Amino acid sequence: MAAEVLLQRGVAVDLFDAMPSVGRKFLLAGRGGLNLTHSEDPLPFLGRFGERSGALRDAISAFGGDEVRRWAAGLGIETFVGTSGRVFPTDMKAAPLLRAWLHRLRAAGLRLHTRHRWKGWDASTGELVFDAPAGRVTHAADATVLALGGASWPRLGSDGAWVRLLAARGVSISPLLPANCGFDVMPTRPGSSGWSEHLWQRFAGQPVKPVAARMASQSEQDSRQGEFVLTQTGIEGSLVYAFSAQLRDEIAAHGHATWLIDLLPQHTSAQVLAETRRPRGARSLSTHLKSRLGIAGVKMALLHEVLTPEELDDPARLAAALKALPLKLARPRPVDEAISTAGGVRFDALDENGMLRELPGVFVAGEMLDWEAPTGGYLLTACFATGRVAGEGAARWVAHVK
Numbered sequence: 001m002a003a004e005v006l007l008q009r010g011v012a013v014d015l016f017d018a019m020p021s022v023g024r025k026f027l028l029a030g031r032g033g034l035n036l037t038h039s040e041d042p043l044p045f046l047g048r049f050g051e052r053s054g055a056l057r058d059a060i061s062a063f064g065g066d067e068v069r070r071w072a073a074g075l076g077i078e079t080f081v082g083t084s085g086r087v088f089p090t091d092m093k094a095a096p097l098l099r100a101w102l103h104r105l106r107a108a109g110l111r112l113h114t115r116h117r118w119k120g121w122d123a124s125t126g127e128l129v130f131d132a133p134a135g136r137v138t139h140a141a142d143a144t145v146l147a148l149g150g151a152s153w154p155r156l157g158s159d160g161a162w163v164r165l166l167a168a169r170g171v172s173i174s175p176l177l178p179a180n181c182g183f184d185v186m187p188t189r190p191g192s193s194g195w196s197e198h199l200w201q202r203f204a205g206q207p208v209k210p211v212a213a214r215m216a217s218q219s220e221q222d223s224r225q226g227e228f229v230l231t232q233t234g235i236e237g238s239l240v241y242a243f244s245a246q247l248r249d250e251i252a253a254h255g256h257a258t259w260l261i262d263l264l265p266q267h268t269s270a271q272v273l274a275e276t277r278r279p280r281g282a283r284s285l286s287t288h289l290k291s292r293l294g295i296a297g298v299k300m301a302l303l304h305e306v307l308t309p310e311e312l313d314d315p316a317r318l319a320a321a322l323k324a325l326p327l328k329l330a331r332p333r334p335v336d337e338a339i340s341t342a343g344g345v346r347f348d349a350l351d352e353n354g355m356l357r358e359l360p361g362v363f364v365a366g367e368m369l370d371w372e373a374p375t376g377g378y379l380l381t382a383c384f385a386t387g388r389v390a391g392e393g394a395a396r397w398v399a400h401v402k
Contacts, residue, residue: 002145003105004101012109015110017112018118019157023094023102025158027095029380030095031094034088034089035376035377036079036088036380036381038087042064045060046060048378050372050373058389059382059385116130116131118162125138127139128144142398142401143394143401145365147368147383149367150340150343150367151335151341158367160176160335160341166359171358173345174370176335176344177248177343179339180338181244181338183247183257183329183330185234185329186329194330195232195305198301199230199305203301204230205231206297207228207298208227208229208261208302213228214260215257215260216257216259220262226238228240233333241375245372247329251329258327259326260325261325263295264294269320272293275292276315277315278292303318340373341372344370345370346370353392353397361397363391363397365391366387369386
């Protein structure tokens with residue numbers, strides 16, 4: 001995006017990528033269907049960025065969901081709004097969009113250099129230094145836009161190595177943390193680690209749906225509906241990602257977090273209690289819950305995992321657990337497994353043009369910046385929007401130095 005803006009302003013652009021081809025994380029984002037943006041109204045859309053909404057307001061107001069759709073249409077890529085409000089290309093694929101985009105950029109004069117990994121600046125000349133197939137390569141630039149990603153999916157190029165380079169130059173950086181990530185559960189039985197062997201061997205990889213979830217500190221009105229997946233060590237999936245920032249911060253503050261799962265979001269608490277109190281005769285608890293409430297399979301296994309036999313036999317405690325089953329979470333999964341990264345270059349380290357105050361002529365965009373958002377198109381939109389801000393800032397800088 002920064003390159004596109006600069007080329008439109010008549011500025012010559014060299015784009016360096018560490019990988020053999022560009023846009024590998026963009027292509028990964030489209031593996032299950034490229035979620036470009038979201039159709040939400042601007043105010044709730046911006047609210048998805050939490051404490052960084054103010055810092056991103058101008059960028060996303062200038063290039064939000066509607067602008068992303070128009071931009072894609074300009075590349076010949078039509079989009080549609082899914083049932084959840086998410087926006088996708090009609091063919092759901094990332095590759096055609098990336099090909100069309102690169103074709104347009106090359107036609108505008110973009111010079112592309114792959115297999116060039118940025119290593120900082122030359123101490124004597126100030127030129128950019130790269131490790132390349134030919135060895136050490138330097139490049140002189142009037143302005144530099146850094147869009148190096150966070151630290152998630154390092155095999156695609158975003159390994160967070162830039163943190164050391166910028167910190168050494170006095171740039172203020174918040175620690176990189178996992179975002180939109182899975183979590184490991186606290187041991188559910190003394191002497192165990194995470195899930196019991198029975199649970200993960202039988203149910204790891206299975207979705208738990210439909211459910212609703214909330215933090216232990218939240219009311220039922222704050223619940224979100226969706227689904228999640230059991231892993232060998234804990235949980236992951238779209239509903240987990242919606243809470244990942246809150247869960248991660250709760251764990252950092254208190255050593256663990258409690259996530260409450262409503263296994264029967266279509267039933268009221270009174271309805272559930274009436275069924276758990278209903279005499280079951282000779283039927284087993286599993287048979288009774290399956291016939292009266294549809295609880296079976298992975299949901300029944302979770303009840304056995306979390307509750308004691310005494311709690312399962314108590315109709316009131318069982319009913320309460322069916323509407324708010326507490327999952328205690330011990331830690332987020334490592335940052336290199338996360339979908340995205342929190343932390344990064346602090347916004348107070350930038351001027352209004354996206355330029356680093358400590359490094360005149362150097363601009364920063366995308367996931368390098370200290371913001372996070374849930375999945376749903378918000379991540380890509382903010383990357384696009386901040387890329388355009390950096391490109392416009394770099395264009396003004398070049399015009400100034402020329």
